[in-house]
Amino acid sequence: MRDQNNRASAAAQSLSEYYTQQYNARADIPDHPYIFTRWQKESALVRRTQAGLLDLPFGQAAKERLDFYPAYRSGAPLLVFIHGGWWRSLDKSDFTFIVPAYRRAGFNVALTNYTLAPEATIEEITLQQLRALAWIYRNAERLEFDRRRIVIAGHSAGGHLAAMMLAALWQAYAPDLPADLIKGGVLMSGLYDLEPVCHADFVNVDLQLDPDRALRLSPACMPQACANTPFITSVGDLESDEFRRQTALIGHHWAGGFRQQVALTGMNHLTICDAFADASHPLFAATCGLLSAV
Numbered sequence: 098m099r100d101q102n103n104r105a106s107a108a109a110q111s112l113s114e115y116y117t118q119q120y121n122a123r124a125d126i127p128d129h130p131y132i133f134t135r136w137q138k139e140s141a142l143v144r145r146t147q148a149g150l151l152d153l154p155f156g157q158a159a160k161e162r163l164d165f166y167p168a169y170r171s172g173a174p175l176l177v178f179i180h181g182g183w184w185r186s187l188d189k190s191d192f193t194f195i196v197p198a199y200r201r202a203g204f205n206v207a208l209t210n211y212t213l214a215p216e217a218t219i220e221e222i223t224l225q226q227l228r229a230l231a232w233i234y235r236n237a238e239r240l241e242f243d244r245r246r247i248v249i250a251g252h253s254a255g256g257h258l259a260a261m262m263l264a265a266l267w268q269a270y271a272p273d274l275p276a277d278l279i280k281g282g283v284l285m286s287g288l289y290d291l292e293p294v295c296h297a298d299f300v301n302v303d304l305q306l307d308p309d310r311a312l313r314l315s316p317a318c319m320p321q322a323c324a325n326t327p328f329i330t331s332v333g334d335l336e337s338d339e340f341r342r343q344t345a346l347i348g349h350h351w352a353g354g355f356r357q358q359v360a361l362t363g364m365n366h367l368t369i370c371d372a373f374a375d376a377s378h379p380l381f382a383a384t385c386g387l388l389s390a391v
Contacts, residue, residue: 116297119339122253122366132367133191140193147196150240155232160212161225163233164189165240166196168205174246174388175205177233181253181286183300184222185214195374202376202385205242207233211258215303219291219314226258227270234278246391248281250384252370256287260316260347263326263354280391282328282354283384285369286340289317289347293339317343317350324353327390329383331372333364340366359383 123129144151149166176199180192189208196206209229211222230247237244251259263282267274288294291311294301312318328351332344348355359380361369372378 112296113298116293116339117299119337120294120297121299122336122340125337126365126367129367136191136194136370140191143193143196144190147200149193149196153232155209156225156228158212158217158225160210161228162189163207163209163229164193166200166206167241168200168203170203171241172243173203173205174248174391175207175233175237175242175244176384176388177207177209177230177247177249179209179211179226179249179251179255179258181251181255182213183304184211184219184254184257185300185303192370195370198374198376198381199385202388204385204388205240215305219304219306220310223258223261223314226262227265230262230265230278231267231271231274234274246280246388247278248283248384248388248391249279250283250285250373251287252285252373253366254288256284257289257291257314257316260284260287260289261314263328263351264316264319264322266322277323277326279323279326281326281387283373283387284328284330284344284347285373285380286332286336286366287330287343287347289315289343289350291315317346321351321354324351326354327356327387328354329357329359329387330355331359331361331369331380333361333366333369335363335365337366356387357383 151164152162155161180187189210199206211225234244249259249262262279267278268276291314295306295311330344330348332341372380
């Protein structure tokens with residue numbers, strides 16, 4: 098019995114070490130503090146120089162707030178961006194740097210926030226994003242965008258949340274919402290199978306996922322709500338095997354809506370966001386193409 102317990106303990110430790118190495122992207126990017134600082138500086142400049150409606154409340158919790166940056170013409174489509182950070186760090190204000198290029202291309206941009214773990218569970222965070230999208234849809238006339246053309250985008254944990262919005266049964270959530278509230282998606286280096294996260298102790302100490310909850314929260318174990326809603330994926334070629342596996346998994350599982358995986362040469366788990374905001378990059382072009390087509 099002692100030998101069996103020792104083997105089980107060793108196997109668990111091996112799994113934890115493997116998934117920690119695969120998913121702890123910051124540890125694999127030595128200059129990540131510089132990247133975060135650069136994003137914050139660039140984002141602060143955008144907030145000082147571009148008109149936007151900041152911290153619009155969509156719920157009662159302190160973090161249930163979103164920023165809305167209008168297009169230069171009324172009636173344009175809307176890109177909604179959900180930030181990552183393992184559901185436990187970062188803020189919408191860290192990603193305002195993505196806004197200018199999309200506004201210049203003719204689109205509205207919204208950035209949503211959520212209560213961070215461990216204060217909130219992933220279930221609660223997902224419900225907050227449902228509330229955000231419902232609020233956005235219901236306030237389209239006030240914000241002067243086309244509510245029939247909403248595209249969701251997310252990075253890392255935000256990619257998971259964006260996928261959950263593509264799986265959402267909107268009319269079950271609220272009967273005044275259309276089943277196809279989301280018309281397209283951009284899923285960047287996301288997490289669609291949460292079972293491995295149960296073994297990644299560096300983050301699960303805050304998330305407290307177990308296999309049952311991980312299954313219920315995995316988009317790759319759900320149908321896409323509207324099977325033909327188009328979406329694109331992307332993952333950096335410098336990212337881990339697991340992040341690449343996750344990206345391939347959602348494209349395969351939701352084959353009806355999958356349009357393309359955008360190649361990201363020389364990109365890691367963080368610099369993918371720079372590509373997303375770069376008007377000269379294929380990821381930006383693919384996102385604009387999706388926004389224009391919906």
